[in-house]
Amino acid sequence: MTYQILIADDHPHARQAIREILDEDEFFSIIGQAKNGRQAIQLCETLHPDILLMDIEMPIMNGLEATKIIKQKLPFIKVVILSVSDNIGDLFAAIQYGAQGYLLKNMEPDDWLRYLHSIVEGSDTATRDLAGKLLYQFRERDIANIPEISNLTPREKEILLLVSEGLTNKQIADELFIAENTVKNHIKHLLKKLNLENRVQLASYAVKYIVN
Numbered sequence: 001m002t003y004q005i006l007i008a009d010d011h012p013h014a015r016q017a018i019r020e021i022l023d024e025d026e027f028f029s030i031i032g033q034a035k036n037g038r039q040a041i042q043l044c045e046t047l048h049p050d051i052l053l054m055d056i057e058m059p060i061m062n063g064l065e066a067t068k069i070i071k072q073k074l075p076f077i078k079v080v081i082l083s084v085s086d087n088i089g090d091l092f093a094a095i096q097y098g099a100q101g102y103l104l105k106n107m108e109p110d111d112w113l114r115y116l117h118s119i120v121e122g123s124d125t126a127t128r129d130l131a132g133k134l135l136y137q138f139r140e141r142d143i144a145n146i147p148e149i150s151n152l153t154p155r156e157k158e159i160l161l162l163v164s165e166g167l168t169n170k171q172i173a174d175e176l177f178i179a180e181n182t183v184k185n186h187i188k189h190l191l192k193k194l195n196l197e198n199r200v201q202l203a204s205y206a207v208k209y210i211v212n
Contacts, residue, residue: 003120004031006049008040008066009082010058014105018053018082021109028116035059037066044070044077050120053103055082056094064094071098078119095168102166151193159186163199164206 005028009015015033022028032047034040037054038061044052052070056063067079081094081102094102101119103112152160155176162172169187173180187202196202 001027002029003027003050003116004029004047005051005053005116006030006032006034006040006043006047007053008034008037008058008063009053009055010035011055014055017105021112024109025113028113037061037063040066041069041073044074048074049077051116052077052079053082054079054094054099057083064097067094067099068097080116080119095166152190156186156190156193159183160190160202160206163187164203166203 005022007015007018007030009018019030022030031049032043034043036058040052040054040063041061043049054063054067058066063081067081070077070079075098078101079094079099081099082105083102084105101115103115158176159172162175167175169180169183172183176183187199190196190202191198194202194205196205
């Protein structure tokens with residue numbers, strides 16, 4: 001089976017580099033290219049790709065806004081956000097808007113292809129493995145004045161670990177067989193207990209103190 005892919009990036013060199021990566025895999029076929037988020041929406045409506053590779057920073061309409069609209073109109077399209085390592089906040093925001101995943105532009109081509117296969121095949125193994133690699137690259141700031149890990153309950157540690165793997169609240173809820181609102185409450189309590197501000201810092205905390 002061939003999976004059809006739409007590329008959305010305002011830089012022609014970036015689009016060409018992505019094409020060269022995907023051309024190495026016979027299972028992927030590029031059916032269109034967009035230069036901004038608005039054009040990406042229009043092409044998705046007419047071409048119905050299996051996967052949309054969406055850059056975050058684009059003119060006219062950025063990738064985050066376009067992702068939200070596309071997932072509302074065409075939820076069957078799998079959106080994978082493309083970004084650079086200093087923009088993890090946008091990446092997690094994109095997941096909340098409905099994107100299925102994210103890739104760094106400077107990652108190895110083999111990692112790209114393996115990850116995209118995991119997205120279309122619904123495999124968690126490759127996705128979680130790459131999420132760990134991404135989080136290690138994202139960890140650029142130190143988190144100061146945090147309590148000891150022993151202050152966390154076993155359930156809080158479970159949720160923190162799943163956050164570090166890039167799972168959404170719904171995915172965590174499914175994994176632990178609990179309600180999504182329960183996950184939201186746990187994360188709210190974790191932020192307060194650890195004196196952190198957002199989900200990104202939670203993930204960094206987990207990579208530093210639990211995953212290691």
